[in-house]
Amino acid sequence: MRTLLKNGRILDPSQEMDRLGDVLIEDDQIVEVGDISDGSDIDEIYDCTNLWIAPGLVDPHVHLREPGSEHKETIVTGTQAAAAAGYTTICCMPNTNPPLDSPALIDFILDRAASPEAGGVFVAPVGALTKGMKGHELSDLSSMKRAGIVAASDEEFPIQNSRVMTQAMETCVQLDLPIMAHCEDASLTHDGCMNEGAVSAVLGLKGMPRSAEEIAVVRNCLLSLHTGCQLHIMRVSTWGAVEMVRQAKFLGAPVTCEICPMHFTFTDEAIGDFDTRFKITPPLRTQVDIDLLLQALNDGTIDCISSDHSPHASHEVDVPFAEAPFGSAQLESTVGVTLTMLTHKGIISPLETIRKLSTMPAKILRLDAGTLKPGETPVAQACVIDPNCEWTFDRNRSFSKSKNTPFHGMKLKGKTMLTFCGSEIYRDALFGEDRYSIAE
């Protein structure tokens, strides 16, 4: 079986490639990229004129909710949503019930992800850093690593005690395991539900000050600098946090960070009349933050873009603001929002867009992904994106179980058309029939 992705704009940051050309997939492997030397015996052709051909996208931060909260999302529905968005590898977070703090649970995740009903993408689990994510005793990280975790994190319950965090970092240096850290000083955010500032003052909602995030970023960066532990900071939201990351990188600390679309798209004013779809942690900040986050995306201080897909059931979010859970469904809107808010506005180039959505997260978490180079991934991982496709996000057409998304009804420019992970795992309804042909 020889499949040709023909005449697209090939964007592969792993080889700094931005050119027009073809990609040839033979059986489940990419065999040639660019100019195809042997164009004979092609079985099927996808005409990619005016479309991007890129490595399959990599999402470092997804909540699949299984086990324990299957009413929000399952591994099956979450991976289907990922496939429809162009992702071929996603990292799932350990804050499930029970938390992913043992090798048996990692086996369970990988089994479910490999089941035929699932979306056909690779799931790279992130293990809980401490037992039960309670922040006291370290999990059995070595056996979890053997079971397949790619990083460790206590996610929404970040380790508060600096001694425990130091021990976690020392252990992870030895195991050569990155730590992913949600940065929050809980003593400053207790019961908080949105950014502390003008909007929280008007709405009478308890605020989460920016210093709560920044203090934790500083502490974690310093511990990373002194222990040498690879630290990936999850979804930064303040200009101060980004400035601290910039400083840590300057000092030589092995630190990277990500941002999610919510934080470069909305400010806390979006909450309006207590709209819980805009409740997220860290919270939506202000326009000054967005301006400086965009600058950090542009200069590379922010390494990559995650979806922070945090699905919830509708009944859980249709409650008073303070009682609503943090987060919303994001997987299927991330590409469109990123292209609309960043790429088309000239904040990042198309090649940088793919770097941040694919090559960089793969590099940070050392995944065999994020590249079109033949033989570098276990199977062919690629996606085709129409950067100019104008569409309106409709939650009723999403694969995710969760319909609580602030992007519902938003006009976006840029959409994933095809996803390949070994074979075609997703084809969008907007991908023209005339673009696909089977050779005689």
Add this chain to the structure above:
Amino acid sequence: MARNLLGIRLLQREDIEELLEIAGDLKLRTLEGRAVPQIHGQVLGMLFFENSTRTRVSFEQAAHYLGIKVTNFATTSSSMAKGETLKDTILTLRYERLNGLVMRHRLSGAPSLAAKYFGGPVINAGDGQHEHPTQALGDALTILERKGDLEGLIVAIVGDVKHSRVARSNAWLLSKMGAEVRFVGPRTLVPEASGALPGKIFYDLASGIDGADVIICLRLQRERMEEGLLSSIGEYTSMYQINKDTLRYADSECLVMHPGPLNRGIEVDDVAADSERSAITSQIENGIFVRMAALHWAFQADEPAPAKKKAKV
């Protein structure tokens, strides 16, 4: 058409003027023993998720004068305590054919959610640290009666602005009506972000109430001490209590107001609370008339003020 009274922030100045005008008219009729326009055939649900005898009684009195039937819900023993969501409770009340809701809730924004599902008028009787619109209307009616106008008055709101829905509603109302609003208190209780509300911040009592025409004292919750926001009651009292000595900084005709319940000897002393300048008892009485006005306004949005209402045929 029904309308909601969820907060003062979302009202226009014309709405506030209309509400105060209706309240003034209803008060006059009541005091003169004349008939008060009735709202027939309506059942009002009193949904108090947070205890408040004062506000509940005031609304019940208002409804009573207007001929509205009132149904109370003991929210602690109701289905809410059995795990029903607020949305489902509101939908239940809607299909039990209640016509309006008065709602008090410990969480900011809960009445907005109720309004989304109820479909009839919802009146906010205090939500979290967000708004308490009828308290502000009662306070405004009281100030109007004693000062003649709201425009140009200097009103100092003294105390725990950060956690006060009364402070918020009053600030929105008075500023929309052209008064100069000042917030006075310690930085922990009047944080910089309070500047997003329509008022000027003062950390020093003397300058904050300098020349004030009205002082609204806010109740100090004891839990603020436990939270470490204040070192001690004595420290607060020595800096921010309204008493005979500190009142000298204000205008000689300055009104002293308090939403109640009072902590006598803490935010206000006996002399200030019981003097001729105190308007505290008028606030309580006017609370009833503005709640009557709010019910008229909410239930009968299409009809003119009751003063001009046609007699029933």
